[in-house]
Structures are given as C-alpha cells and as structure tokens.
Amino acid sequence: MHSTINETMAFESQQIHQTQSTPYDLYSMTQYPWWCLNYFIIFWFLSNLVQTVLLRAPSKKIREQFESLDHDKRNNAIIYVMQLVGTTVALVAQLYGSTDIIFKWQETTSEFKLESLQLAIQLVAVLYIWELIFRKKIGLPLLVHHLVTILLIQLSTASFFDTHDVLYMRFATLMGFHATVEQLTFLALFFFRQNIYENWQAFCFYFSAAQSLLFKTAVTIASVIYFVLSKQVGELPTDTNWGLFWTIFTMPLLALLYGAQVYACLILYKLGKRCQAMSTFDAIKLCHVQQSKTIGAPAKLPESKALFRAESEHFLAGYETNGQSIQKISQQWNHLGSVALFTLDQASDEDTTSDEHSLQMDPCIFEV
Known part of the structure; x- marks a missing residue:
C-alpha cells in the first residue's frame, strides 16, 4: 500500500513539474491565467488616478x-x-522581444524575449477589453477595429502555445503593431478633447493620420507577404485545426482590420482640417453657401468658433460612439459652398489723414 502511495505521489510530482515547465505558468506576469485579473485591477487603479489628476x-x-x-x-x-501609457509600455516590450524573430528573422529566441512578446500582446488585449467595458458607448468602426485586433493577436498567440511554431508568434507580433504605434493619435485626441495646444492640434492630427496610414499599410503588406510565402513553402500546415483556421480566415480578418484602420486615418485627417480651420476661424467670413438638396434649406456655417468646435466634437463623437452621426454631419458639410477668407489690410490715403481698408478674398473650401 505504501508503495502504491509513493508511486502515486511521484507521478503527481512529475505531472506538476511538467506543468510548470510548459508556457502556461500560473505565476508569470507575462501570461494568461490570473495576471489578466491583475491587469484589470491595475487599469482600474490607473484610470481613477488619471481622473483625479x-x-x-x-x-x-x-x-x-x-x-x-x-x-x-x-x-x-x-x-x-x-x-x-499602455501602448507605449507594450511597444517597448514588443520591440525588445521581436529583435530575434522579426528584425533578425531567426527561428529561436531567448525565454526573456519571448516573455516580453507575451507581455506586449497580453497588455494590448486586456487594454482593449478594458476599454470596451469602460466605454459606455462605442461606434461600429471602433468596435470592429478592437475586436478584430484582439481576435488576431489572441488566436495567433494561442496557436503558438498549442503548436510551438514560431510562425504564429511572429504573426501575432506583426498584428500587435496595429495597436502599439498610435501614441501620437491619442496625444492629438487628448489635446483636442481638453482644448489645449490649439495651434498644434492640426499638425498632430495630420501627422498621426499619415504616420498611422504608413505604418499600418506596411504591417499589413508584410503580414500578407509572410502569410502567402509561408503557405507556398509549406510552413503553414493545412492538416491541423490551427493551420486550417488561418488558411481560411487570415486574409478576410486582415482586410477587415486594414479597412477599419484606413477609416480611422480618414477621421484623423478630417479632424486635422477642422482644427486648422478653427485656428484661423476669427479671420473666416461666409462668402457663399450653395443650396443644400438633402436638407431642403441653405446650409450654414457655424456662427461662432465655439459652435464650430462643438460640431467638431460631435463629429469625433460620431466615430467613437455612433456611426450614424458621422454620416449625418458629413452629408451636411459636404453641401457647404465656397467660403471666403477675408483679411483686412490697412492702407493710407495720400489725400486724407483717415485710413481706408481694402478687402481681399482668398477662397477656402471646407469639406468633411
């Protein structure tokens, strides 16, 4: 009997040892078990701290x-x-962890670098899920972007854990760049929402739109090329469940994610145009407004800078909370006519001591 108990204990000890040697480490802060809950607690604490500040x-x-x-x-x-803050931390971990399998294109890497990649991927996934919970309202384009990003990075990471094939971790890392290179976008949105650094808002939106479009296009092209080449050389197996899943869904999910990214870049560009207009709004006067066929009345520009900003905020809210608001505002603003930029130049009259003002007109078209 004692022999049987000892054999059972030895077997259980061996099983525990094997479990601890697998990638699923209960006490690792870079992996999935209970640290997901810890990340939520950290995000809750930090969000309250930000609000207090x-x-x-x-x-x-x-x-x-x-x-x-x-x-x-x-x-x-x-x-x-x-x-x-979250994406910056994730980006640092991602860049360090991907030095071997991405930048050097090696098939092996150190355990610490692998854990850094897992930390970056988990931070992004939990941060996006936390945001979906924290937001009371969310627009469809933003929802699609977040859900597809979570789906791609989580399933590719799960594929790696299940198969230990570096192909899936490399793909998860590439997908992670869709979420970890948007720092300037969040900075521009924060400046706009807080109405600070008004002279820099347009530049930040323009630059973030261009940077985001360039980076996301490069990452998407690299992902497509890697997927196609992996399939051609036989690195992507089709006789396994994961291989079959990625063979079917990789291209549709990438197309959906890239479409959401391009749409977000368009929103950033339009916000940049609005901020640029607001920065010179005091010099803008209404010159001509075309008859709007859709609303049945002449379209009018905002009568004040405050109202113009209110409509700009409503436009941003349309992307973040309700896609129909975007369509409605875009429809109205696309029917605006020409707007003249009047500058008042002072000229002296040689025959009199009084000043006369000459009016100069510079056409400026506002489009959304």
Missing part, C-alpha cells in the same frame, strides 16, 4: 475643461491617457 490639475484650463465634459467624454479623455 485631471480634476486637480495645476492648470486651471485643463481642470475646468475636464469638469465641463459630460460623462462619456470624460471617459474618452481618460482612455486616451491610458492608451498612451
């Missing part, structure tokens, strides 16, 4: 602007800061 900011303008926002917009401002 913004409510008690030394800058009166930042403090009052944040207090004036409604609940949804406050949450959005907090999300921008959380995304900025």
Whole structure:
C-alpha cells in the first residue's frame, strides 16, 4: 500500500513539474491565467488616478475643461491617457522581444524575449477589453477595429502555445503593431478633447493620420507577404485545426482590420482640417453657401468658433460612439459652398489723414 502511495505521489510530482515547465505558468506576469485579473485591477487603479489628476490639475484650463465634459467624454479623455501609457509600455516590450524573430528573422529566441512578446500582446488585449467595458458607448468602426485586433493577436498567440511554431508568434507580433504605434493619435485626441495646444492640434492630427496610414499599410503588406510565402513553402500546415483556421480566415480578418484602420486615418485627417480651420476661424467670413438638396434649406456655417468646435466634437463623437452621426454631419458639410477668407489690410490715403481698408478674398473650401 505504501508503495502504491509513493508511486502515486511521484507521478503527481512529475505531472506538476511538467506543468510548470510548459508556457502556461500560473505565476508569470507575462501570461494568461490570473495576471489578466491583475491587469484589470491595475487599469482600474490607473484610470481613477488619471481622473483625479485631471480634476486637480495645476492648470486651471485643463481642470475646468475636464469638469465641463459630460460623462462619456470624460471617459474618452481618460482612455486616451491610458492608451498612451499602455501602448507605449507594450511597444517597448514588443520591440525588445521581436529583435530575434522579426528584425533578425531567426527561428529561436531567448525565454526573456519571448516573455516580453507575451507581455506586449497580453497588455494590448486586456487594454482593449478594458476599454470596451469602460466605454459606455462605442461606434461600429471602433468596435470592429478592437475586436478584430484582439481576435488576431489572441488566436495567433494561442496557436503558438498549442503548436510551438514560431510562425504564429511572429504573426501575432506583426498584428500587435496595429495597436502599439498610435501614441501620437491619442496625444492629438487628448489635446483636442481638453482644448489645449490649439495651434498644434492640426499638425498632430495630420501627422498621426499619415504616420498611422504608413505604418499600418506596411504591417499589413508584410503580414500578407509572410502569410502567402509561408503557405507556398509549406510552413503553414493545412492538416491541423490551427493551420486550417488561418488558411481560411487570415486574409478576410486582415482586410477587415486594414479597412477599419484606413477609416480611422480618414477621421484623423478630417479632424486635422477642422482644427486648422478653427485656428484661423476669427479671420473666416461666409462668402457663399450653395443650396443644400438633402436638407431642403441653405446650409450654414457655424456662427461662432465655439459652435464650430462643438460640431467638431460631435463629429469625433460620431466615430467613437455612433456611426450614424458621422454620416449625418458629413452629408451636411459636404453641401457647404465656397467660403471666403477675408483679411483686412490697412492702407493710407495720400489725400486724407483717415485710413481706408481694402478687402481681399482668398477662397477656402471646407469639406468633411
């Protein structure tokens, strides 16, 4: 009997040892078991800390602007800061962890670099899930972007854990770059939401749109090429469940994700145009407005800079909370006519001591 007990204990000890040597380590902060819950707790704590800092900011303008926002917009401002911090940490871990399998294109890497990649992927996944919970409302394009990103990086990581094939971890790392190179976007959105650094908002939106489009296009092309080549040389097996899944769904999911990314870049570009217009709004006067066929009345520009900004915020809210708002505002603004930029030049009259003003017109078209 004692012999049987000892054999059983030895067998269980061996099983425990084997379990601890697998990639699923219960106490590793870079993997999935209970650290997912810990990440949620960390994000909850940091989000409350960000809110407290913004409510008690030394800058009166930042403090009052944040207090004036409604609940949804406050949450959005907090999300921008959380995304900025979270994706930056993930990017550092991702760049370090991918030095071997991406930049050197090696088939092996160190355990610490592999854990760094897992940390980056898990941070992005949990951060996106936290954002979906934290937001009270979310627009369809943003929802599609987040869900497809989570699906791609999580399933490719699960494929790696199941098969130990570096192909899947390399693919997960490439997909992670769709989420970890958007720091300037979140910075521009935070500036806009808090109405600070107005002269830099247009530049930040323009630059982030161009940078995001360039990076996302490069990552998507690299992913497609890698997928096609892996399939041609037989590295992507089709006789396994994971191989069959990726053979069928890789291209549709990539197309869906890239479409969402391009649409987001378009929104950033249009916000840049609006911010550029607001920065010179005091010099803009209405010259001519075409008859709007869709709304049945002449379309009118906002009568004040504050109203113009309010419509711009509504446009951003349309992307983040309700796609129909985007279509409605775009439809109205696309029917705006020509707008003239009047500058008042002062000229002296040689015959009199009074000044006369000459009016110069510079056509400026506002499109959304």
